[in-house]
Amino acid sequence: MADLRVKLGPLELQTPFMAASGTFGFGEEYASLLDLQKLGALVVKGLTLRPRKGNPPPRIVETPAGMLNAIGLQNPGLDVFLSRELPRLKKSGTAVIVNIAGDTEEEYVTLARELSRAGNGVLALELNVSCPNVKKGGILFGTSPSILASLVEKVRPVCTLPLIVKLTPNVTDITEAARAAESSGADILSLVNTFLGMVIDVASRRPFLANETGGLSGPAIRPLAVRMVYDVYAAVKIPLIGMGGILTLEDSLQFFMAGAAAVAIGSANFPDPLTIPRLTGELNKYMKKEGIDSLEEIIGAAHQNTV
Amino acid sequence: MFLSGVRVMETEEVVDGCFSLLLEGKNIAVNAYPGQFIHMRIADNLLPFLRRPFSLAETFPEEGLFRIIFRLIGAGTKILSRVRRGDVLDCLGPLGTGFKPCEDLRLSILVGGGIGVAPLLFLAKKLQEKGNKVIMYYGASQSADLIPVHQFLPPGVEINLATEDGSSGFPGFVTDLFQTHLQNGLLPEEIFACGPRLMLQKLAEVHRNKKIPMQFSLEEMMACGIGACLGCSVEMQRGENETVFKRVCRDGPVFKSCEVVW
Secondary structure, rough: OOOOOEEEEEEEEEOEEEOOOOOOOOOOHHHHHOOHHHHOOOEEEEEEOOOOOOOOOOEEEEOEEEEEOOOOOEEEEEHHHHHHHHHHHHOOOOOOOEEEEEOHHHHHHHHHHHHHOOOOOOOEEEOHHHHHHHHOOOOOHHHHHHHHHHHHHHHHHHOOOOOOEEEEHHHHHHHHHHHHHHOOOOOOOOOOOOEEOEEOOOOOOOEEEOOOOOOEEEHHHHHHHHHHHHHHHHHHHOEEEEOOOOEEEEEHHHHHHHHHOEEEEEEHOOOOHHHHHHHHHHHHHHHHHOOOOOHHHOOOOOOOOOO | EEEEEEEEEEEEEEEEEEEEEEEEEEEHHHHHHOOOEEOOOOOOOOOOOOOEEEOOOEEEEEEEEEEEEEEEEOHHHHHHHOOOOOOOEEEEEEEEEEOOOOOOOEEEEEEHHHHHHHHHHHHHHHHHOOOOEEEEEEEEEOOOHHHOOHHHHHOOOOEEEEEEEOOOOOOOOOHHHHHHHHHHHOOOOEEEEEHHHHHHHHHHHHHHOOOOOOOEEEEOOOHHHHHHHHHEEEEEEOOEEEEHHHHHHHEEEEEOOOOOOO
């Protein structure tokens, strides 16, 4: 076995393949198909302080090489997460990263404080400032660099865990948000969340999704995401988690070479729930064949010939 | 729930545009019960990207075989309509919460609209095995769309057909045919239904008037199929004034009619 461990600043992972938030629930459903311990980390479904009902259906629609979703952050809220989901996740032995979202700065701060408490077994927090499917909060925090910086500055002092900020691609220049998050205290950046999109049902002459717009994911967005990881890698010094339509080992390698120190698998889990264990095995073989001792040797490799 | 390759044993176009696949998959054939479904990957290259859910229409546990029946409606079903004997398909299942008929049931009424009749075929067989009298109401828009349901049903199941254009059986909606029988003294103990939302909604009105327990199988777009992504959620009543979203793929696809918010 090649050494698949990766170090992202204060965060150490067994393998560089994480399950992306929203695609793996709280792990319960996938536990009968695969060993959750074999995941680099499981980023749980976006968590809010109070329970959220989510958006009315239809919430998803298939698109060319991908899908749109507008779930609307349906989740049971912090209390139920701490009493029911987290103990079960801890027992499974998986590395848990909690994705948190709020309507206000105070909600993010409360979530970060509660989840940072020692002994509850959370490995890191991912600040969701990029959900495109809720009316308040979410993406609003991620589209303005100054608002983002203010939020990260407030969360940082109460967050004793590694702090990941998940960036939205729905901006003119993603490197501005990346720099704002870095300078206000983020340890790691993850990118990208989904691209805002729409499908219109021509029979009813209305948007197909009840929420009208949704977030586009899947292989359709991969080249856009790779480009953004490449740009952000050049703009900041903190480590990156790359994601956007990864299906194969080659897709993952593109993200590593663009500058991601780890990657997250999202929509690919739907057609193939065993994507992560498969990629883990394939990366192991690839590293042996190429004589790569540590993944660090290829992270950002695509930049080396640029001036 | 199992993720495995299932082998195509038999393909048949049962009526124009409507296909039956007999598949070999021991785990699914042995463990599935009526109302459950499988989630099928369509293409290795993931075009189309997502799996497609199909209700189980029949199982043969001893032979390790099961059947799905589907209508060709889009890119996914088009590919699936072209598979051949011997092909192996990537299949996740059995999934979901199916029909839970009352134990002391003697007379069961099944109401199916269009391709929604598929899970009722499986249910009819099981209910009859348990000694139930089974009456099926089955409607489609025209005669040419009617699946030859008797082909998949044990003898003794009473079949009542309706077509909207009147080209076969009762002229009109299957719900109207059923209503006529209710007025003529039919006394259902429990009703099981699957079909277009409008059909189910009409049946639910019957429920409100006559207080007959009903179980409906619903359909929604699905991504994961196992309850993780929350993409297929539908609104359900919880108590008098509150509603929640439940997952068609895991909490359903079968729900009590009184739960559904129309």
